[in-house]
Amino acid sequence: MGFLDMRGQPCPIPVVNAKKALAEQDLRAVVVLVDNIVAVQNLEKMAKGTGCAFSYQEDGASFKVSITKGEGSAGSPNSEDESLQPAFGSGVSVVKDSNRGPVVLIGSDSMGKGDEGLGKLLIKGFIFSLTQLNPAPEAVIFFNSGVHLTMEGANTVPDLKTLEENGTSVYSCGTCVNFYKTTLAVGSIVDMMTITNHLARASRIITI
Helix, strand or coil: CEEEECCCCCCCHHHHHHHHHHCCCCCCEEEEEECCHHHHHHHHHHHHHCCCEEEEEEECCEEEEEEECCCCCCCCCCCCCCCHHHHHCCCCCCCCCCCCCCEEEECCCCCCCCCHHHHHHHHHHHHHHHCCCCCCCCEEEECHHHHHHHECCCCCHHHHHHHHHCCCEEEEEHHHHHHHCCCECCCEEECHHHHHHHHHHCCCEEEC
């Protein structure tokens, strides 16, 4: 039995890591420790969607989730499974017969309107979710305050480097970088014409 301490980890990291652990051939079950009921619910959706048995126990401020492989459980963390969309909560749809990933356009260092801290947590989870897409995004383009996500010290940089390693181009608007006087830790600077050309050629565009 495997054990994952996912306390403090934002969506969708607990689901992704649990699914990867269950994909190991010699692992029959996994226990996942999380610190909020939403994470429990997301893990339940993933478990039921992949034919696994699910249970949990509340222990103070933590939840101990047990997931056990069943007859119809998935054998791969990358298997195409409709249950992953509600579990991931990303709202990103993948066209299965496409060989090209989307171009993702990010114009802010937070996601949505409302609490700024929550917005920054959401954008971190969204960029991590991009690393799980198959095919990987063709490019992720940052403009306006979005360029802060590519700067030195940003908690999104490791995931963006993973995207680059998987073949995704990471671009930041040069005018924006100059305006905010940031120093890039990942990706490269491009002009607006380059951004426009990428958008014009894109098979799909996701805008945040």
